[in-house]
Amino acid sequence: xxxxxxxMDKIEESKNRVxxxxxxxxxxxxxxxxxxxxxxxxxxxxxxxxxEAYGEIRIGPxxxxxxxxxxxxxxxxxxxIASESISLSAARQVDVLIIGGGGAGATAALSVKEAGASVxxxxxxxxxxxxxxxxxxxxxxxxxxxxxxxxxxxDSLRGGHMENDRTLxxxxxxxxxxxxxxxxxxxxxxxxxxxxxxxxxxxxxxxRARLLRCKDYTGLELMRxxxxxxxxxxxxxxxxxxxxxxxxxxxxxxxGAILKNxxxxxxxxxxxxxxxxxxxxxxxxxxxxxxxxxxxxxTADGLxxxxxxxxxxxxxxxxxxxxxxxxxxxxxxxxLVTEAIRSVGAQLVNSNGERxxxxxxxxxxxxSAVIRECQEGRGVETSSGRRGxxxxxxxxxxxxxxxxxxxxxxxxxxxxxxxxxxxxxxPVLVYPTLHYQNGGIKINVDGESTLKGLFVAxxxxxxxxxxxxxxxxxxxxxxxxxxxxGRAASLxxxxxxxxxxxxxxxxxxxxxxxxxxxxxxxxxxxxFPDYVNKD
Amino acid sequence: MGKTPSPRGGMMSRSITIEFDxxxxxxxxxxxxxxxxWHLGHPMIRGIGCLNGVCGACTxxxxxxxxxxxxxxLACQTMVEDSMSFTFLPPxxxxxxxxxxxxxxxxxxxxxxxxxxxxxCVACQACTTICPQGIDVMGGVRAAINGEISAVAERFTSCxxxxxxxxxxxxxxxxxxxxxxxxxxxxxxHPGSTEQLYVRIDEINTGRYKEExxxxxxx
Ligand SMILES: Cc1cc2nc3c(=O)[nH]c(=O)nc-3n(C[C@H](O)[C@H](O)[C@H](O)COP(=O)(O)OP(=O)(O)OC[C@H]3O[C@@H](n4cnc5c(N)ncnc54)[C@H](O)[C@@H]3O)c2cc1C
Ligand code: SF4
Ligand code: SF4
Ligand code: FES
Numbered sequence: 001x002x003x004x005x006x007x008m009d010k011i012e013e014s015k016n017r018v019x020x021x022x023x024x025x026x027x028x029x030x031x032x033x034x035x036x037x038x039x040x041x042x043x044x045x046x047x048x049x050x051x052e053a054y055g056e057i058r059i060g061p062x063x064x065x066x067x068x069x070x071x072x073x074x075x076x077x078x079x080x081i082a083s084e085s086i087s088l089s090a091a092r093q094v095d096v097l098i099i100g101g102g103g104a105g106a107t108a109a110l111s112v113k114e115a116g117a118s119v120x121x122x123x124x125x126x127x128x129x130x131x132x133x134x135x136x137x138x139x140x141x142x143x144x145x146x147x148x149x150x151x152x153x154x155d156s157l158r159g160g161h162m163e164n165d166r167t168l169x170x171x172x173x174x175x176x177x178x179x180x181x182x183x184x185x186x187x188x189x190x191x192x193x194x195x196x197x198x199x200x201x202x203x204x205x206x207x208r209a210r211l212l213r214c215k216d217y218t219g220l221e222l223m224r225x226x227x228x229x230x231x232x233x234x235x236x237x238x239x240x241x242x243x244x245x246x247x248x249x250x251x252x253x254x255x256g257a258i259l260k261n262x263x264x265x266x267x268x269x270x271x272x273x274x275x276x277x278x279x280x281x282x283x284x285x286x287x288x289x290x291x292x293x294x295x296x297x298x299t300a301d302g303l304x305x306x307x308x309x310x311x312x313x314x315x316x317x318x319x320x321x322x323x324x325x326x327x328x329x330x331x332x333x334x335x336l337v338t339e340a341i342r343s344v345g346a347q348l349v350n351s352n353g354e355r356x357x358x359x360x361x362x363x364x365x366x367x368s369a370v371i372r373e374c375q376e377g378r379g380v381e382t383s384s385g386r387r388g389x390x391x392x393x394x395x396x397x398x399x400x401x402x403x404x405x406x407x408x409x410x411x412x413x414x415x416x417x418x419x420x421x422x423x424x425x426x427p428v429l430v431y432p433t434l435h436y437q438n439g440g441i442k443i444n445v446d447g448e449s450t451l452k453g454l455f456v457a458x459x460x461x462x463x464x465x466x467x468x469x470x471x472x473x474x475x476x477x478x479x480x481x482x483x484x485x486g487r488a489a490s491l492x493x494x495x496x497x498x499x500x501x502x503x504x505x506x507x508x509x510x511x512x513x514x515x516x517x518x519x520x521x522x523x524x525x526x527x528f529p530d531y532v533n534k535d
Numbered sequence: 536m537g538k539t540p541s542p543r544g545g546m547m548s549r550s551i552t553i554e555f556d557x558x559x560x561x562x563x564x565x566x567x568x569x570x571x572x573w574h575l576g577h578p579m580i581r582g583i584g585c586l587n588g589v590c591g592a593c594t595x596x597x598x599x600x601x602x603x604x605x606x607x608x609l610a611c612q613t614m615v616e617d618s619m620s621f622t623f624l625p626p627x628x629x630x631x632x633x634x635x636x637x638x639x640x641x642x643x644x645x646x647x648x649x650x651x652x653x654x655x656c657v658a659c660q661a662c663t664t665i666c667p668q669g670i671d672v673m674g675g676v677r678a679a680i681n682g683e684i685s686a687v688a689e690r691f692t693s694c695x696x697x698x699x700x701x702x703x704x705x706x707x708x709x710x711x712x713x714x715x716x717x718x719x720x721x722x723x724x725h726p727g728s729t730e731q732l733y734v735r736i737d738e739i740n741t742g743r744y745k746e747e748x749x750x751x752x753x754x
Contacts, residue, residue, distance in 0.1 A: 125580075128696075129584035129585065129592060133584075133590050142735070145734075150747050150748065150751060166752060170748065170752065174739055177739060181732060181736060184722055184729065186636070187718065187719025187720065187722050188719075189718050189719075189722055217589070217692060217693060219589075220589050220693075221718075228631070228634070228715055228719065231633075232631075232635060234633065295587070295590070296579075296583050296584060296585070296586050297584075331566060331567045335587055336587075384565070410693060414668075415612065418588075418612050531573040532573050532576055533573060
């Protein structure tokens, strides 16, 4: 008890310093890091560079390459149907099967429908339960007269450490304006300026203001509308029906999938001319023990099943740790505090009340700086043993006028006020949270993977964002590539017959496991994180 | 009770009593209702989604000593309290009307055209009272009856589509469905403001950036 008391006093003391020094920090412009300084900072402190967290993938298309141990285990895992006997005669037939009902999946479904092909969507939870619904900050589109797709491209390339697939990236930024128009057409309500023009805000790592958003509910708005549109098109959606394995013709073409009905644990075999995988990210793997901002179903299910069926991955070793995840209260740990709050003036300060980084550096740099402060003893420790630095939000109102926080960030305000924290009065504690899978399944501009007939869209794919995604580029990605994958998969379906359904790829994978001496340590995909208390 | 690891990492302590589905249970303090469910051995599949207060999957009705009346809340956003009781509520079962935005009906009439029962609202406030997001739902419904699309849209900005408003409405009105339709329709009420966007699309389509691209892509 005494310890806890002492701890609280220390936090209060530090918080008072933050409040006292606020005015003196207010107008100071913190310099941006030089490329060299940034390189140094990131290499020293970013979790992506922590060697002991990585291991070699011993089998499959990316054999010999590295990724984090959690993902190695997933890829080398045992199929959950290995010991089941499942009928491979199709219970359902459809032109295009879409797996995953988030933003990318919903967009793809609409695009398939528009192309006139038949479509079935299967998703793990309910339609729309996803990472998409949580996006707060916004979506990047180069619209303003002082901006251009080239500028957007260069910013993204710099953010991605120059390792982005340039063709994918060019298509992403060039399609931005037209998909923004499409979103307006289906009824997405983006914020406007007083004069009625679309409002654009700056984002970290971006040289121009190009974030379209809806308050801090951008993802909710997008997902609500996409979902409404999917239902309007009467697209059939199987909820609580995750995919557990893909099917191939045994000759390198994807021909369908096996779904598991979570209500009765029965399997459903679906035969499709093409398959679009849009299963999203991996935050719930809690890589390197990090908390996460992701939804409950973000367990990277798409990776092991696509990999076993022969699809190659790219940049599978890089993840985004969002610099500002909540640290306190404990119940909010890992939850995102949107970057947009920093873009309107909130500062990061250490336990001494001092700033230590320009808040608008790219995410990997800001996250590294926060980790550095904490490792070097300038962080604040909570009673539950978490560390963090202060995000000084009251500054936002000081800089932009009272009420700005509540008006522009109603979601953030509501979340904190549930725990009796007033973000317009008090700074909050933050630490990097596992946020986004930078890499994923390798695709071409049509969204097709290296496994023919398997298209991938959204966070499950890799290449577009290089080693670090720029804020706001993922929402753009899911719409642009959701549409492209939908179109290309429909076209291919129109030229294709139904083909054989086999699990031969799985048998081959098992053989490879054996000959490489790989003993699977887990069953994958895992579908849900295991949080249940076993006592 | 000793310290137990929390699902999000970190440690938790001190045990309190909560009542779930009528039976008492002990859980550590400082966790959310969803985390308490895990603690009690329930692997959640329904009644869970974003864990972030925006998907509306985890609605509960609860009573706690700190407030007299029972109220609804989102389980992922609610911390357990000593002597609280709660029950999970069913998911949204309201049916969505098929609402093509381009239907041949004037915009201000579309809400009632697709959701005609809306005009049966008896202003009982039940929807507003139950909304876990604190939305003035009834105000939205009244505005819908008056055809004020933008006013409806504005009210439902933070709607998480949990469907509780529609569950409690005796007149079988589906306020959240009307709300989202109003939002989709209201985009068209901002015409002439996307000039920049059209200019940019045109520039891209007519090859304005072609040379720059060649330079950038080959560098
Ligand atoms: C808190 C938060 C804030 C963010 N803010 C922004 C932002 O401001 N701007 C931005 O650009 N990006 C942002 N992002 C990133 C962005 O939201 C996501 O990367 C993007 O929405 C992913 O879309 P998706 O469709 O690929 O995946 P998701 O939206 O996650 O959808 C995946 C779907 O697949 C389903 N699924 C999973 N496994 C299976 C399976 N085995 N079988 C069937 N279905 C399955 C899931 O249930 C889900 O419905 C944010 C992310 C988070 C978590
Ligand atoms: S519950 Fe139904 S009848 Fe009552 S105010 Fe709300 S919409 Fe009107
Ligand atoms: S308006 Fe209705 S559906 Fe929306 S959050 Fe409130 S109760 Fe839920
Ligand atoms: S799980 Fe989404 S609102 Fe609680």
